[in-house]
Structure formats: structure tokens, C-alpha cells
Amino acid sequence: MLGIMYHYVRKSEPDLPSFRYLHADDFARQLDFFQERYGFVDREAFHRSVRTGEPAKGVVLTFDDGLVDHYSYVYPLLKERGLWGLFYVPSGPYRRGALLDVHRVHMLLGHLGGDALLEKLHERIEPHMLIEGSEKFGSTTYLSQQNDQATTHAKQLINYYVRPAFKEALLADLMESVFGSETDLAARFYLTHAQIREMAEGGMGIGSHGQSHTLLSHLDAAAQREEITESFAFLRSLCGDATENSFCYPYGGDQAFNRDTVAILKDLGVSCAFSVEPRSIDVADLNEKYRLPRYDCNMFEHGTASLG
Structure with a gap:
């Protein structure tokens, strides 16, 4: 099966x-x-x-x-x-009434591309926002997906490396800067x-x-x-x-x-x-x-x- x-x-x-x-x-x-x-x-x-x-x-x-x-x-x-x-x-x-964080990532990648999103993330993420030892996920995640290197790294960074306490605010800021209000977007998604x-x-x-x-x-x-x-x-x-x-x-x-x-x-x-x-x-x-x-x-x- x-x-x-x-x-x-x-x-x-x-x-x-x-x-x-x-x-x-x-x-x-x-x-x-x-x-x-x-x-x-x-x-x-x-x-x-x-x-x-x-x-x-x-x-x-x-x-x-x-x-x-x-x-x-x-x-x-x-x-x-x-x-x-x-x-x-x-x-x-x-x-x-807003996109889930995983779909915020997809929409940001879809609009900006991996390189541009990665640049925006590096501008916003500080060392204390990262989970200690999270680099281990770099060799085990998104292996079957057809992504370029920047896209894979951006997804790993947001979904596995950033501490949950910072993730919501980080993505909300990025969504606001790129799309404005999410309400209508979420209703159609x-x-x-x-x-x-x-x-x-x-x-x-x-x-x-x-x-x-x-x-x-x-x-x-x-x-x-x-x-x-x-x-x-x-x-x-x-x-x-x-x-x-x-x-x-x-x-x-x-x-x-x-x-x-x-x-x-x-x-x-x-x-x-x-x-x-x-x-x-x-x-x-x-x-x-x-x-x-x-x-x-x-x-x-x-x-x-x-x-x-």
C-alpha cells in the first residue's frame, strides 16, 4: 500500500x-x-x-x-x-483569520523567491532567536522537495531554527511588509x-x-x-x-x-x-x-x- x-x-x-x-x-x-x-x-x-x-x-x-x-x-x-x-x-x-506560519512562508517564497526572502530573514534574525543545535535539521529536512538551495535554507531557518516564541512576530512583520493585511488573503486560501x-x-x-x-x-x-x-x-x-x-x-x-x-x-x-x-x-x-x-x-x- x-x-x-x-x-x-x-x-x-x-x-x-x-x-x-x-x-x-x-x-x-x-x-x-x-x-x-x-x-x-x-x-x-x-x-x-x-x-x-x-x-x-x-x-x-x-x-x-x-x-x-x-x-x-x-x-x-x-x-x-x-x-x-x-x-x-x-x-x-x-x-x-490569518495564514498559518507555514503558509506565510510559502506565500513569501512564492512572491519574493528564496534569495530575496533569505536576505530579509538575515536582516531580522538575531542569534538569541535561534534554537541551540538546530543546525542538525539541515541534513534531514526537505530532502525530497524540488527547491533551490536558498529556498530550502529559508524554510529550514524559519520552521526549524527560529525559536517558536519569535516565529509568529517575525513572519507577521514580513507578511505586512510584502502583502499588507492578511485577512482577505486568508479567507481565499x-x-x-x-x-x-x-x-x-x-x-x-x-x-x-x-x-x-x-x-x-x-x-x-x-x-x-x-x-x-x-x-x-x-x-x-x-x-x-x-x-x-x-x-x-x-x-x-x-x-x-x-x-x-x-x-x-x-x-x-x-x-x-x-x-x-x-x-x-x-x-x-x-x-x-x-x-x-x-x-x-x-x-x-x-x-x-x-x-x-
């Missing part, structure tokens, strides 16, 4: 010349490729695999971040083909409540991606529990029993969560959780259930990112 991870699936936006995304036409071509090469795992078979520990044969489609792209381009195509997907939605944007409900009623799995898309491993156990429980509560208020009882780690990888995270998921009765290790899901993964691997879509035919 192969888990495949998607984020942005859209068409060209001239105002974002350096924005990386999977073009909607390539997404359709990739579905054709997966159908021919592997076939797809239906929803019932996926849940049976999680319960029994026996991997089904085929592809499981997963979509992170609750982006409006998923309603505009992904959902119609899946419905047309009789397919389903797991959509992992963070609850934070619906509370704060994410799925609406009605779209989430429609997708759940249409057979899609709507699962939790935490509240603020933060590195859970940087939080104590109490803060992690709040991130997870608040997100599930929000989704259940929209989708009720149709909410998918599974989780997807923000950022993913072993550096993104810890034993506290897994203990909380087990305590809450969450059925499984996805990470980002690029390999197929085997029996051992399904017996563990809380670090299911996924391939990035760009590792397969028709998955090359478009720019701008």
Missing part, C-alpha cells in the same frame, strides 16, 4: 512567480498513472488495513493543510472518478466550513492536522494535547460522525513528533497517523499505526512541481 502526499494542486498565479505547486492538469495525469500502475485503495479497504494490520494493494491519496485548492481542483476530479482521499485540515486558520462539510458528505475523509501546524516536538505534552484535541473538536463540530479519526503530523518526519505525541493519539483513540517517510506502508507500519509513511507526489511520474 502506497500513501501519496499532496499539498497545493492548482493552476498558474502570475502574482506568485516563484510559487511551487502541482498543476491541476498534472494531478489528473498522475491519477491516470496510479490507476494503471497500482490501482487505488478504497476507503473501506484502508480502514480494514488499519484494523487488521494487513496492507491493501494500491494507492491511498492524502492531502494536507485544508487548502481551497482541494475543493476547487481535487474534489471534483475524485468524485468524477469514483475515488476518495484523506484531507487533513488544521483548525487554526478558522480561529485567527483555505476551505470554507461549507466546503469541508460538503466534502465529508461526499465521501472524503476529513482528518486532523493539528491546530496551528506547529512542530509538536517543540511543545510540552499539555500543549500537544491541546493542539490535537482542539483540532478534532473543530472538525467534529462541522462533520459530526463523518470526521475521519486519523491524524497527520505537521511537517512530518521523526523530528516533527515524539513519544508524548504518540501517547496522546493512543489515549484519544485516534486510529492512525501519517508522517512523511518516503516508502510503502507494510505490516510493521500498520502494527505501529502512528508513523505511517507517505511518498511525496513529486517522486512519481507527472509529479514535477510547476513554478509561478
Whole structure:
């Protein structure tokens, strides 16, 4: 069984010349490729695999971040083909009326490019704002993404090196200097409540991606529990029993969560959780259930990112 991870699936936006995304036409071509090469795992078979520990044969489609792209381009195509997907939605944007920090980074990179953003970061970041020993993440993060060196370094700097206490203010300042107010931008960026409900009623799995898309491993156990429980509560208020009882780690990888995270998921009765290790899901993964691997879509035919 192969888990495949998607984020942005859209068409060209001239105002974002350096924005990386999977073009909607390539997404359709990739579905054709997966159908021919592997076939797809239906929803019932996926849940049976999680319960029994026996991997089904085929592809499981997963979509992170609750982006409006998923309603505009992904959902119609899946419905047309009789397919389903797991959509992992963070609850934070619906509370704060602004982009999550991870998406602020994407928008800044899309508008400015890696070199210009890195220059602005170096102007603003002081030594005391960095986590001691954070350089270790430089050799383990964003390895499968198709980024230039400056883009990779900018993402590592913001998402792994800067202390959480400084990250919000740093990105808010950058967003204000580049885009002005975020309110309208955020309203257009994410799925609406009605779209989430429609997708759940249409057979899609709507699962939790935490509240603020933060590195859970940087939080104590109490803060992690709040991130997870608040997100599930929000989704259940929209989708009720149709909410998918599974989780997807923000950022993913072993550096993104810890034993506290897994203990909380087990305590809450969450059925499984996805990470980002690029390999197929085997029996051992399904017996563990809380670090299911996924391939990035760009590792397969028709998955090359478009720019701008």
C-alpha cells in the first residue's frame, strides 16, 4: 500500500512567480498513472488495513493543510472518478483569520523567491532567536522537495531554527511588509466550513492536522494535547460522525513528533497517523499505526512541481 502526499494542486498565479505547486492538469495525469500502475485503495479497504494490520494493494491519496485548492481542483476530479482521499485540515486558520506560519512562508517564497526572502530573514534574525543545535535539521529536512538551495535554507531557518516564541512576530512583520493585511488573503486560501462539510458528505475523509501546524516536538505534552484535541473538536463540530479519526503530523518526519505525541493519539483513540517517510506502508507500519509513511507526489511520474 502506497500513501501519496499532496499539498497545493492548482493552476498558474502570475502574482506568485516563484510559487511551487502541482498543476491541476498534472494531478489528473498522475491519477491516470496510479490507476494503471497500482490501482487505488478504497476507503473501506484502508480502514480494514488499519484494523487488521494487513496492507491493501494500491494507492491511498492524502492531502494536507485544508487548502481551497482541494475543493476547487481535487474534489471534483475524485468524485468524477469514483475515488476518495484523506484531507487533513488544521483548525487554526478558522480561529485567527490569518495564514498559518507555514503558509506565510510559502506565500513569501512564492512572491519574493528564496534569495530575496533569505536576505530579509538575515536582516531580522538575531542569534538569541535561534534554537541551540538546530543546525542538525539541515541534513534531514526537505530532502525530497524540488527547491533551490536558498529556498530550502529559508524554510529550514524559519520552521526549524527560529525559536517558536519569535516565529509568529517575525513572519507577521514580513507578511505586512510584502502583502499588507492578511485577512482577505486568508479567507481565499483555505476551505470554507461549507466546503469541508460538503466534502465529508461526499465521501472524503476529513482528518486532523493539528491546530496551528506547529512542530509538536517543540511543545510540552499539555500543549500537544491541546493542539490535537482542539483540532478534532473543530472538525467534529462541522462533520459530526463523518470526521475521519486519523491524524497527520505537521511537517512530518521523526523530528516533527515524539513519544508524548504518540501517547496522546493512543489515549484519544485516534486510529492512525501519517508522517512523511518516503516508502510503502507494510505490516510493521500498520502494527505501529502512528508513523505511517507517505511518498511525496513529486517522486512519481507527472509529479514535477510547476513554478509561478
